[in-house]
Amino acid sequence: MVQTLPNLEVLSTRAGFNAAVRHINTTIHIADIIKNHNVGDLLFDGESEGLSGEEIALLLRMLLVDKxxxxxxSSNLATVAxxxxALAEEFARWSAVDLLAVYHHPELGxxxxxxxxxxxLTAWGxxxxxxxxxxxxxxxxxxxxxLCRKAAETALDLFAGIKTKILAELYRGNFQVKKPKKAAPAHSGTGERKRGKLPPERARKKAPPVLPTQAEPPVFTAAPAVTGPLRMTPRYSVIVRNELFHNGNVEAWKRIIDSYNTKYPELQVYIYYDGERILDxxxxxKWGxxxxxxxxxFSVAGNDIKDVAKLQRYLIQGASPQFEAFLRGSVSTVLRLF
Known part of the structure; x- marks a missing residue:
């Protein structure tokens, strides 16, 4: 009888071997601390840093199912909540079971x-x-x-927005989880800054409206690969205040987003219209x-999301008759907005 060996081809290269070792070490680390912890809390707190979505799927299969x-x-959702x-509030009452939801996001994986x-749940966007x-x-x-099987089936129905009967047994239990401990932030700055006060000459003044300025064309380098589960903001609305969202508004948006991506190359901006993602x-x-x-x-995705409010403010201006402020200078320059 021929013995079938597991596929070990990934270990034949140095990069593959190192990736396998990192995955195994992360899995062992989470396995050691998983007691009384929810895996979602651990992953959300950064324990999966360096792991791709495919590697996280393997980790969950080994830890949750096998161990x-x-x-x-699972289900491909025909309808969605x-x-x-409200979902989180309901699930928090299920003291009999631990739950983990895994969503295959069309953009974030x-x-x-x-x-x-x-x-x-909000971070899913x-x-x-x-x-x-x-x-x-x-x-x-x-x-x-x-009971666990029924809990998973009921949770799927609730995520799909389907009214369903919830077993009373799910509300009776002693299951509790510990929140992962976060390191205390390092203190910096002067004593006045720690107390929330600054000397008069350094007192903060109300910032005037920021006008677009131009920067020299940056030297572009390859953006670092982003691994691990990303986070996405909710979708923020921008109301078009120009008579028509024409070519000038489009070019203004391009330069605003280009400025944002230059400052934060690890973040990605997604545009949506009428419920569909706009790739171009x-x-x-077109056709008015x-x-x-x-x-x-629009939504912003990444691991350390910043300046979303400022981005929204600029996009609102770019969709208004004041869009021309973002079109000054050569198209080869990048506006210094962020």
Whole structure:
């Protein structure tokens, strides 16, 4: 009888071997601290740094299914719930089980979250129809596989916005999780800054409106590869205040987003119109379909998201009759906005 060996081809190269070692070390580390912790909390807190979505899927299969015996159910959502905070409030009452939700985001890839935490569900930026969602449920005690299976099935229905009967047994239990401990932020600055006061000559003044300025063309280098689960903001609306979102508005948006990406190359801006993602901003002014009063939405994705409010403020101006402020200078220059 011929013995079938596992596929070890990945170990034949130095890079593959090192990647396998990192994955194994991370898995062992999480396995050591997983007791009384939710895996979603650990991943959300940065324990998965350096792991791709595919590697996280392997980690969850090994730890939750093989090691802990969690029950898993999956579905491509035909309908979706619209209030993640309400879902988290309901799941938080399920003291009989531990839950983990894994969503295959169309732009960000695999995302894992503790569905009892509204912040983690909000970080997904909303669910989309027909995308894959997997629910893991466990820790209800020995012989409670049936309850865990029912919990996973019920959670899927709630994520799909389907009204369903919730077993009373899910509300009776002693399962509790510990939140991962975060390191205290390092203190910096003078004593006055720590007390929230500054000398009169350094007192903060109300900043005047920022006008677009030009910077020398930057030296572009390859952006660092972003690994691990990303986070995405909710979709923010920008109301078109120009009579028509024409070519000038489009060019203003391009330069605003280019400025943002130059300052934060690890972040990505997604544009949506009428519920669909826009891959080419030029499509927004074709045939004059985006008119005064229309709503264009955007989201920002990454690991350390910054300056979203400022980006929204500039995009609002870029969609108004004041768009020309962003078109000054050569098209080869990058505006210094952020």
């Amino acid at each position: 802990l015996g969690y029950q898993a159910r 619209v209030d993640p905070a 695999l995302l894992a979250a503790n569905p009892k935490d509204p912040a983690q 909303g669910l989309k129809k027909w995308e894959l969602l997997v629910i893991y449920a466990g820790d209800a005690g020995k012989g409670a596989e049936g 901003i030029n499509a927004l002014f 379909k985006v008119k005064h009063g229309s709503s264009i939405q």
